[in-house]
Amino acid sequence: SQQGEEDPQALSIQEGENATMNCSYKTSINNLQWYRQNSGRGLVHLILIRSNEREKHSGRLRVTLDTSKKSSSLLITASRAADTASYFCATEIRGAQKLVFGQGTRLTINP
Amino acid sequence: EAGVTQFPSHSVIEKGQTVTLRCDPISGHDNLYWYRRVMGKEIKFLLHFVKESKQDESGMPNNRFLAERTGGTYSTLKVQPAELEDSGVYFCASSQVGVASRAPGLRTSYGYTFGSGTRLTVV
Numbered sequence: 001s002q003q004g005e006e007d008p009q010a011l012s013i014q015e016g017e018n019a020t021m022n023c024s025y026k027t028s029i030n031n032l033q034w035y036r037q038n039s040g041r042g043l044v045h046l047i048l049i050r051s052n053e054r055e056k057h058s059g060r061l062r063v064t065l066d067t068s069k070k071s072s073s074l075l076i077t078a079s080r081a082a083d084t085a086s087y088f089c090a091t092e093i094r095g096a097q098k099l100v101f102g103q104g105t106r107l108t109i110n111p
Numbered sequence: 112e113a114g115v116t117q118f119p120s121h122s123v124i125e126k127g128q129t130v131t132l133r134c135d136p137i138s139g140h141d142n143l144y145w146y147r148r149v150m151g152k153e154i155k156f157l158l159h160f161v162k163e164s165k166q167d168e169s170g171m172p173n174n175r176f177l178a179e180r181t182g183g184t185y186s187t188l189k190v191q192p193a194e195l196e197d198s199g200v201y202f203c204a205s206s207q208v209g210v211a212s213r214a215p216g217l218r219t220s221y222g223y224t225f226g227s228g229t230r231l232t233v234v
Contacts, residue, residue: 035225042227043154043202088154097206098144098167099223101154 005102006089012108019076021105023089024069030092032065033099034074038085046074046087051094079109113137115226117203123232129191132229136185136205142166143186144206144223145178149199160186193233200228 007022023032034046049056049065049072056063062075076083086106090099116135124130136143145157157176158168162183171178175194180186190197204225 037148037200043225045223045225090154096167097142098156098159099146099204100156101146103153 006087006105008105009103010106010108012110013079015079015081015109015111017079019079019083019107019109021074021087021089021107023072023074023102025072025089025091025100026070027091028094029067030094032063032072033090033092034061034063034072035088035090035101036085037088037104043088076107079107081109081111083107084109115203115205115224117201117226117229119229120227121230121232123234124193126195126233127192129189130193130231132188132190132201132203132231134186134188134203134205134226136203137207137224140205140207140224141183142206143180144204145186145188146202146204147199148202149196154202157188190231193231195233198231198233200230202226202228 005024011019013019029051031048031050033048035043036046037043047056047058047061047063049063051067054065060077065072072089084107086104088101088104090101092099115137118133122130141162143160146154147157148154156170158171158178159166160180163180175190177189202225204223206223
């Protein structure tokens with residue numbers, strides 16, 4: 001299976017609720033990154049967490065990383081309609097100068 | 112500084128035709144990457160240039176795809192002949208070797224910056 005698998009594949013919640021997306025990977029990494037893609041448009045970098053970090057915050061985003069379980073989670077608090085997008089985790093594999101993306105989670109925020 | 116620019120933003124072609132996508136990386140970035148997202152699936156790595164050389168082309172799907180980066184500046188990705196399954200969004204990214212990120216936003220540990228993508232539709 002693919003490095004960087006996201007779970008769930010689709011998530012639909014009400015505006016104001018929190019959204020949690022998970023990502024698992026298989027190999028040793030330098031860092032793990034989360035990206036957003038709106039309506040088939042470009043990729044927007046959200047947050048990066050290094051392999052020696054366990055948690056990171058940026059505005060309404062909170063990312064955790066558990067290297068022992070090779071997993072990460074992205075929490076979006078107080079969701080807004082504008083958060084509707086596809087979210088991808090990407091791992092920068094140790095020793096390789098490239099990112100490996102997962103399949104993504106399609107997040108829909110209902111007004 | 113200017114970001115990564117991709118052209119065109121959207122292309123609709125018929126099966127069997129040829130399409131050429133272009134990517135202008137950030138000036139001075141030696142690394143240039145092509146990725147694509149097909150049919151709502153995962154974003155897949157296609158290839159990686161270091162300057163004008165192909166460092167890793169393990170993700171290129173078949174010989175209908177040809178990527179070039181003459182002179183180590185902009186890159187083109189040609190699909191010839193295009194097939195229906197080539198439809199998707201093609202992303203380009205560039206980075207500078209060994210540049211560590213100190214700020215949130217578009218840059219990452221190796222300074223990856225993505226373009227806005229080219230949406231290719233083959234009909």
